[in-house]
Amino acid sequence: xxxxxxxxxxxxxxxxxxxxxxxxxxxxxxxxxxxxxxxxxxxxxxxxxxxxxxxxxxxxxxxxxxxxxxxxxxxxxxxxxxxxxxxxxxxxxxxxxxxxxxxxxxxxxxxxxxxxxxxxxxxxxxxxxxxxxxxxxxxxxxxxxxxxxxxxxxxxxxxxxxxxxxxxxxxxxxx
Amino acid sequence: xxxxxxxxxxxxxxxxxxxxxxxxxxxxxxxxxxxxxxxxxxxxxxxxxxxxxxxxxxxxxxxxxxxxxxxxxxxxxxxxxxxxxxxxxxxxxxxxxxxxxxxxxxxxxxxxxxxxxxxxxxxxxxxxxxxxxxxxxxxxxxxxxxxxxxxxxxxxxxxxxxxxxxxxxxxxxxx
Numbered sequence: 529x530x531x532x533x534x535x536x537x538x539x540x541x542x543x544x545x546x547x548x549x550x551x552x553x554x555x556x557x558x559x560x561x562x563x564x565x566x567x568x569x570x571x572x573x574x575x576x577x578x579x580x581x582x583x584x585x586x587x588x589x590x591x592x593x594x595x596x597x598x599x600x601x602x603x604x605x606x607x608x609x610x611x612x613x614x615x616x617x618x619x620x621x622x623x624x625x626x627x628x629x630x631x632x633x634x635x636x637x638x639x640x641x642x643x644x645x646x647x648x649x650x651x652x653x654x655x656x657x658x659x660x661x662x663x664x665x666x667x668x669x670x671x672x673x674x675x676x677x678x679x680x681x682x683x684x685x686x687x688x689x690x691x692x693x694x695x696x697x698x699x700x701x702x703x
Numbered sequence: 704x705x706x707x708x709x710x711x712x713x714x715x716x717x718x719x720x721x722x723x724x725x726x727x728x729x730x731x732x733x734x735x736x737x738x739x740x741x742x743x744x745x746x747x748x749x750x751x752x753x754x755x756x757x758x759x760x761x762x763x764x765x766x767x768x769x770x771x772x773x774x775x776x777x778x779x780x781x782x783x784x785x786x787x788x789x790x791x792x793x794x795x796x797x798x799x800x801x802x803x804x805x806x807x808x809x810x811x812x813x814x815x816x817x818x819x820x821x822x823x824x825x826x827x828x829x830x831x832x833x834x835x836x837x838x839x840x841x842x843x844x845x846x847x848x849x850x851x852x853x854x855x856x857x858x859x860x861x862x863x864x865x866x867x868x869x870x871x872x873x874x875x876x877x878x
Contacts, residue, residue: 546854551764554857557832558758558790559736559865559876582757583733584769585845589726594759615733657732667842669851670760676844679721682729690734690869694876701734701867701874
């Protein structure tokens with residue numbers, strides 16, 4: 529059903545349409561750091577690519593991750609007390625594509641070097657920064673679960689750039 | 704009080720410290736698009752600079768904004784039914800600095816050209832993209848309120864780049 533949006537006739541650029549397609553087109557203009565979010569489940573390591581990651585508070589150090597409830601990895605994350613957020617940098621494009629696609633979990637983790645910090649969640653050895661977290665709260669909003677998590681360990685790489693997704697493509701930022 | 708973090712002796716880069724200072728140092732590695740979040744209050748227009756903005760769902764189109772409960776603008780936003788998220792682009796650095804500083808609200812909005820879409824919240828005429836939203840839910844997490852909002856109108860600029868904050872400085876991405 530089309531939303532009840534008034535026609536803004538004086539502003540020709542205004543988009544009266546906020547269908548999912550229009551929203552995704554608009555969101556392409558909001559640049560986002562690319563991350564791989566992981567956890568260790570009873571059936572093995574699980575991970576997916578996400579730009580919907582956001583800092584919440586520095587005290588206690590808290591981040592959030594948005595995850596579609598229809599995603600195949602959803603149950604692994606909501607059943608786990610822990611997760612890790614691995615922020616990617618230049619050279620991680622294929623890793624991002626594999627974790628954002630349909631590959632089996634074992635094939636995803638066959639790429640890259642993975643280690644553990646405190647919680648046991650997989651941490652990418654050469655991530656720009658990795659946040660090892662315990663999940664504190666999950667809030668359902670529309671199609672997604674917003675997973676709030678408190679950081680219990682951090683590993684940061686010196687002088688790493690950033691891998692950013694913008695206008696449906698990868699961009700690099702140098703430190 | 705120092706968190707109870709194990710020393711990860713085999714990983715020299717690991718940071719056992721997750722004090723607020725350490726967390727902010729780590730967060731400098733997570734690139735974020737720069738936005739000005741605005742609303743129209745009983746005492747006039749109010750706005751602040753934020754990188755803690757995140758897409759939540761495309762159906763209904765939903766975003767979130769994190770706002771410190773101790774911020775001077777906090778009450779204006781939690782008392783308002785609406786807000787707008789204005790995503791910045793190259794040339795908006797001073798605007799970002801002014802809205803991220805201590806300037807009076809009238810002085811902030813004296814810079815840039817502002818208009819209204821549907822909700823009455825100030826929309827920056829040359830934003831890369833502006834999301835005009837109604838607030839649907841506010842969740843308190845640690846020091847911050849997470850404001851969830853549903854998009855009721857969008858205005859997108861053609862071929863605008865992105866203004867990104869990374870390692871405590873501004874960076875540009877071209878479309």
